[in-house]
Amino acid sequence: MLTASSRAVRYLPNVGQSGKNVSISLNKRIAGCVHGQHTSAAGMSTLASASVHAHAGTTSCSPKADTNGTTLKILHTRKTIHKNIHTRGLSTNITTGSIASSNNATTTKRSLSTQSSMSTDPHDRLIVIGSGVAGCSSALIAAERYKIPVTLLCAGSAPTDNNSYWAQGGIIYRNYDPKANDSAASLVADVQRAGAGLCEDGAVWKLALDGPDRVRQLLLDDKEEGGNGNYANVPFDRNEDGSLSCCLEASHASPRIIHFADHTGKVITEHITAAALNHPLITVVTDTIVTDLITTEADESSDDKRVCLGTHVFNKKTGERESLLSSRGTVLASGGLAGIYEHSTNPAGFNALGSSAALASRAGALISDLEYVQFHPTALQIPNESCFLLTEALRGEGALLRDRNGRAFAKDFHPDGELAPRDIVARGVFNENQKVDDSIGNNVFLDISHRDSAWLKGRFPSIDAHLMKRGMDITKDHLPITPAAHYTCGGVTTDLEGCTNIVGLFSAGEAARTGLHGGNRLASTSLLEGLVFGGAIGDYVGSKEQGGLVHEMLKERLHSTSSQTVVKEMMEETTRTVNTAADNEENSSRQGATELLKRLKRVMWDHVGVVRTPIGLTHATMKLSEIREEADDLYAKNVCTETIGIRDAAFAGEEVAKAALANRVSAGAHCIVLESPEASSLEAEAATEASKSWEDVGAEEAAEIGGSSRLR
Numbered sequence: 001m002l003t004a005s006s007r008a009v010r011y012l013p014n015v016g017q018s019g020k021n022v023s024i025s026l027n028k029r030i031a032g033c034v035h036g037q038h039t040s041a042a043g044m045s046t047l048a049s050a051s052v053h054a055h056a057g058t059t060s061c062s063p064k065a066d067t068n069g070t071t072l073k074i075l076h077t078r079k080t081i082h083k084n085i086h087t088r089g090l091s092t093n094i095t096t097g098s099i100a101s102s103n104n105a106t107t108t109k110r111s112l113s114t115q116s117s118m119s120t121d122p123h124d125r126l127i128v129i130g131s132g133v134a135g136c137s138s139a140l141i142a143a144e145r146y147k148i149p150v151t152l153l154c155a156g157s158a159p160t161d162n163n164s165y166w167a168q169g170g171i172i173y174r175n176y177d178p179k180a181n182d183s184a185a186s187l188v189a190d191v192q193r194a195g196a197g198l199c200e201d202g203a204v205w206k207l208a209l210d211g212p213d214r215v216r217q218l219l220l221d222d223k224e225e226g227g228n229g230n231y232a233n234v235p236f237d238r239n240e241d242g243s244l245s246c247c248l249e250a251s252h253a254s255p256r257i258i259h260f261a262d263h264t265g266k267v268i269t270e271h272i273t274a275a276a277l278n279h280p281l282i283t284v285v286t287d288t289i290v291t292d293l294i295t296t297e298a299d300e301s302s303d304d305k306r307v308c309l310g311t312h313v314f315n316k317k318t319g320e321r322e323s324l325l326s327s328r329g330t331v332l333a334s335g336g337l338a339g340i341y342e343h344s345t346n347p348a349g350f351n352a353l354g355s356s357a358a359l360a361s362r363a364g365a366l367i368s369d370l371e372y373v374q375f376h377p378t379a380l381q382i383p384n385e386s387c388f389l390l391t392e393a394l395r396g397e398g399a400l401l402r403d404r405n406g407r408a409f410a411k412d413f414h415p416d417g418e419l420a421p422r423d424i425v426a427r428g429v430f431n432e433n434q435k436v437d438d439s440i441g442n443n444v445f446l447d448i449s450h451r452d453s454a455w456l457k458g459r460f461p462s463i464d465a466h467l468m469k470r471g472m473d474i475t476k477d478h479l480p481i482t483p484a485a486h487y488t489c490g491g492v493t494t495d496l497e498g499c500t501n502i503v504g505l506f507s508a509g510e511a512a513r514t515g516l517h518g519g520n521r522l523a524s525t526s527l528l529e530g531l532v533f534g535g536a537i538g539d540y541v542g543s544k545e546q547g548g549l550v551h552e553m554l555k556e557r558l559h560s561t562s563s564q565t566v567v568k569e570m571m572e573e574t575t576r577t578v579n580t581a582a583d584n585e586e587n588s589s590r591q592g593a594t595e596l597l598k599r600l601k602r603v604m605w606d607h608v609g610v611v612r613t614p615i616g617l618t619h620a621t622m623k624l625s626e627i628r629e630e631a632d633d634l635y636a637k638n639v640c641t642e643t644i645g646i647r648d649a650a651f652a653g654e655e656v657a658k659a660a661l662a663n664r665v666s667a668g669a670h671c672i673v674l675e676s677p678e679a680s681s682l683e684a685e686a687a688t689e690a691s692k693s694w695e696d697v698g699a700e701e702a703a704e705i706g707g708s709s710r711l712r
Contacts, residue, residue: 123325123558125149126541127311129290129356130333131156132164133530134509136272137218138331138498141538143281144230148328148542150282153313155289155334155350159273160266163335163351163510164527167265168391168462170257171219171527174212175246182254184208194251194421194522196668198372200515206496207516207525207532214531215258219268221275230279232271236260249396249523250419257524262391262460268527287316289350289644293330293363294323295502296557306364307557308505316641327554329504329541332356333534336488336510337652338373342605344485345376345389353645354652356511360492361651365500365507369490370652371660371670372519375610376486377425378446380466380479387484388466390446392523395419397459399448402478403432404440423520423669426483430610433482445478483610487526489517489669490659497546498537504554506541508534519668586638593634593642600627600646600653608657612672617661624654 126142128135131154142148154161175182187208192199221231236258237245248255260267276282290311298306310325338344339352346352357367378394379387395418401410410417413428420428429444436443448456453475457464464474472479492507494500494514500507509530516529541547603623607616628650635643666672 121327121555123310123327123555125151125326126328126331127324127326128152128331128333129311129359130154130162130331130335130509130511131159131273131276131284132162132333132335132509133268133272133527134164134511134534135162135331135333136276137214137531137534138333138506138508138537138541139276139282140218140231140272140279141535142328142541143279144228145538146542146547147281151324151326152276152282152284153288153290153311153324154284154286155316155355157286159277159284159286160269161349161351162269163346164265164530165269166345166347166389167268167527168262168389169249169393169396169524170247170259170264171215171268171531172211172256172524173215173244173246173258175254175256177246180246180254180256182256186253187211187256190252191516191522191525192518194520195516195518196421196423196520198518198667200518202496203514203516206536207528210532210536211528214535215528218272218531218535230275232268232275234260234268234271236264247393247396249392250425251416251421251522252396252524257393257396259393261458261462262393263462265527289314289316289641290334290355290359291321291639291644293359293505294325295363295505305501305503307503307554308363309554309558314639314641314644319640321639325558326504327551327558328547329506329550329554331498331534331537332360332492332505332507332511333509333530334359334511336491337370337649337656338485338487340601340604340649340653340656341373341485341609342601343379343387343482345379345387346485348386350641350645353649355648356492356507357488357655358648358651360500360505360507361655363502363505365502365505366493367491367513367655368493369513369515369519369659370488370656371663372489372517372668373485373608373656374422374487374489374517374521374669375426375430375483377422377429377483378481379484379486381442381482382470382480387482389484389486390463390479390481391460392422394446394448394460394463395425396523397448398451399446400450401425401429401432402445402447404436404443404445406478421520422486422523423671426610426669427671429481430483442480442482444481446481447478448474449476449478451475485605485609487521489513489519489521494533496533496536497540498533499540504550506537508537519670586640589634589638590640590642593631593640593646596627596630596634597642597646597649600624600649603627604653604656608653608660610671612660612670613675614661614664614672615675617657617672620657621654621661624650624657628654 126139126148128139128150131152135152135154139150139152143150152159156162172187174184174187184205185208188201188204191204191207192201195204218231219234220236221227221229222233223229227233237260239245244258246255247257247259249257258264273284277284291314292312293308294310294312296307296309308330310323311330312321312323314321334356335352337352337354337357339346339348340354344352357370360367376389376392378390378392378399380390381387399418400408401418402408408417409432410420410425410428413431414420414424418425432444433442456475460474467474467477467479488510491511491513492500494507494512496514498506498508498512510526512533514529514533516525516533541550603620607613607620627646631643631646631650635647637643660670660672663670664672664674
């Protein structure tokens with residue numbers, strides 16, 4: 001049997017170049033935890049060199065001492081960069097498709113493709129796609145620690161337009177109160193239990209060991225406490241004694257979640273994007289959608305691998321396309337794909353339509369574990385409204401699941417009841433809702449009315465406000481709920497430093513598959529994952545030994561005759577203004593893309609949802625293949641936000657359905673109900689019939705043909 005230490009070195013084949021050194025370092029730290037030697041992650045090479053005490057006093061959540069009193073130190077870079085960006089000749093660090101520079105009263109604009117900062121090489125920059133926690137962490141570490149220029153691309157009109165913003169519950173830290181009995185090993189056990197035994201141990205240990213220091217480095221960067229002030233200093237909730245307030249969430253053995261009321265993601269995102277905007281080496285470019293990655297083909301006759309040289313981008317405001325090149329690499333951190341479902345906790349818009357998986361797939365990058373789409377068990381369900389997330393923290397604070405008769409039923413499906421892993425609770429809620437007819441309405445409700453009213457309103461102000469606008473009261477009412485697509489546990493396959501099988505292409509956050517989550521994500525790991533693995537990419541790119549080799553390879557490819565010819569042709573094609581279609585044709589494309597996305601979401605929910613069947617998945621793959629072909633046609637006719645979105649969503653949806661169909665073993669978030677032998681023998685026939693007749697049959701008949709699991 002493999003020990004925890006030996007399992008940690010399992011790296012994915014042909015992914016990354018530096019697994020050996022990282023594994024050796026990680027093994028030593030894991031061994032210390034396994035054998036009772038509580039070591040701080042502060043000694044790791046991935047953080048800065050100067051160490052200071054994080055806080056002066058010992059409190060319940062103070063990082064000064066662990067459960068055995070071992071002193072923990074944090075590391076910060078001491079080098080200070082002037083934060084007044086006007087003195088550096090930059091009018092602003094946020095742009096909408098071009099870089100604005102000023103010299104006294106003269107203002108000029110230059111193309112993104114020729115942007116440079118403190119470098120004679122116009123392509124000497126790291127391109128980061130996505131402005132959430134993972135993207136900002138990569139950008140800040142690369143820029144602040146290694147003085148690497150960064151171009152941070154975001155599809156929204158503001159850098160806070162990302163899915164990190166909507167995280168409610170909190171972020172995992174470490175509870176240093178001895179009574180909490182918290183440790184890295186305890187967190188590892190919780191993550192692995194939630195992940196249904198499918199987690200990669202190395203990724204789990206990396207999160208547990210590096211996590212507290214990354215939180216202190218990137219989110220608790222208080223100059224008065226010894227920080228350098230160039231990262232974020234988030235005002236998390238604190239106890240009366242000044243210590244960080246740690247709460248409990250489902251499947252956690254200890255209260256280790258730090259938070260800011262019930263909108264932790266919002267406050268973290270506001271502070272970390274502000275840090276990126278204020279950094280002189282980071283240029284944030286809004287309203288810019290990446291349509292494809294620029295890669296060179298691998299040479300099968302030699303050891304040359306496929307290389308990523310940059311991105312093709314689309315400006316939402318002008319309709320222009322451009323090619324951005326990079327000799328430092330490209331980071332995919334643009335989130336997951338839960339938004340491609342009819343019922344999702346993700347907000348409407350371009351985010352969460354699977355752009356990362358689609359971009360990677362089209363470029364030839366490995367993607368894996370996409371069948372493990374997590375469904376959050378408690379989304380507020382109001383007719384004719386989008387689902388609204390009711391955070392895990394509600395159940396952590398004592399909320400109960402009740403049926404329409406008021407009976408608490410959670411213990412029926414798991415001994416831990418409401419605090420069981422999310423996948424188990426989601427299926428419990430789903431099954432309970434199936435017990436009543438649609439005409440009756442909901443059969444599952446969330447109830448926390450037994451808690452103090454004033455405390456509830458103070459602890460969950462955002463949820464309280466949302467409910468009050470709809471005539472509901474968190475302190476009195478039973479809240480109607482349903483499971484809804486929430487998080488992508490799989491994604492772009494990476495090693496522990498964010499490297500993919502394509503040289504120069506990295507991925508972090510929900511976009512990536514490190515193996516951390518296995519089959520199901522533990523509550524409140526997502527924001528910490530973004531910090532840890534996003535920061536690891538910044539360190540990798542900035543390292544002389546590893547990032548330096550990638551830098552030299554990308555520079556060589558960019559200057560090679562063959563690559564220059566390919567890139568020139570790409571740039572000539574993509575820099576043209578593409579909105580040349582007549583207004584009626586353009587409107588038709590937008591409307592067609594919108595309708596096609598609705599069809600896709602319906603197929604995903606009906607057949608690739610909470611509970612799946614081989615017949616339903618077979619039908620889904622056929623329908624999604626057709627949708628992808630239609631989406632490609634729409635994109636070819638007219639490139640706009642809508643056609644880009646449906647193109648990515650169709651690629652991602654088809655990959656999810658294929659992965660789910662190929663995996664006949666239920667585990668974690670992937671629940672597949674195998675039919676009887678008789679039904680299995682008719683699978684192909686039924687799927688073919690469904691494909692032919694789907695458009696013409698009613699909903700009830702379609703459900704029988706395709707194995708539908710409609711929301712009730």
